[in-house]
Amino acid sequence: MTERLYLTQPALSADIDVLSCTLLEDGRHAVRLSATPFHPQGGGQPSDVGWLGAVEVLRVSNENDDIIHYTNAAIAPGPVLARVDQVPRQLHARLHSAGHVIGHVMMQLGWTPTKAHHWPTEGRVVGIANEAVSALDSGEIERRCNALIAEDLACALSFEGGVRKVAFGHLPAFPCGGTHVESLAQIGRIEIQSARVKKGEVSVRYDVTA
Numbered sequence: 001m002t003e004r005l006y007l008t009q010p011a012l013s014a015d016i017d018v019l020s021c022t023l024l025e026d027g028r029h030a031v032r033l034s035a036t037p038f039h040p041q042g043g044g045q046p047s048d049v050g051w052l053g054a055v056e057v058l059r060v061s062n063e064n065d066d067i068i069h070y071t072n073a074a075i076a077p078g079p080v081l082a083r084v085d086q087v088p089r090q091l092h093a094r095l096h097s098a099g100h101v102i103g104h105v106m107m108q109l110g111w112t113p114t115k116a117h118h119w120p121t122e123g124r125v126v127g128i129a130n131e132a133v134s135a136l137d138s139g140e141i142e143r144r145c146n147a148l149i150a151e152d153l154a155c156a157l158s159f160e161g162g163v164r165k166v167a168f169g170h171l172p173a174f175p176c177g178g179t180h181v182e183s184l185a186q187i188g189r190i191e192i193q194s195a196r197v198k199k200g201e202v203s204v205r206y207d208v209t210a
């Protein structure tokens with residue numbers, strides 16, 4: 001089973017070993033590694049992309065408890081430098097961390113966040129309104145989100161019984177396997193595009209800007 005370096009280490013590169021490389025029918029190659037700095041697609045986040053040596057990593061996915069790296073060329077078993085492309089990683093971390101902030105604001109407003117999707121241009125957090133809510137004020141949600149960002153709370157990881165928990169400053173920790181900004185100011189600004197309630201379910205659409 002591939003060691004998931006991204007869960008404990010902020011480094012975007014690592015010296016690892018290629019264990020196997022299989023040519024697929026579509027021309028890509030499926031590569032298994034001893035350990036990986038690449039975050040696979042999941043938890044509402046797209047996968048990291050990057051390189052294994054000079055070979056491009058196009059997508060990374062969780063499959064049967066292991067991590068498969070899809071590449072554009074074959075790669076020989078043995079040691080190689082794995083490098084995550086920091087530009088998409090940072091955007092995904094900003095969007096995902098913004099989802100945490102929106103979840104905290106939902107809790108401030110008496111709602112329970114239940115699911116989230118943090119893909120670029122598709123940001124959305126959904127929750128349950130514990131009391132009847134008629135109208136939502138997206139401006140108020142946005143103001144509260146950006147007030148938390150202004151506090152520039154630092155991200156802290158903890159592990160309890162094998163569960164990774166992620167907290168920003170004094171805010172309560174969420175169980176999470178995703179990638180995050182080091183502190184909230186790196187998000188930039190959160191823009192709330194819409195906030196709707198339907199049958200007790202609250203849906204907040206958002207994006208991040210510099």
Ligand SMILES: [Zn+2]
Nearest residue numbers: 166176177178
């Ligand atoms: Zn997270």
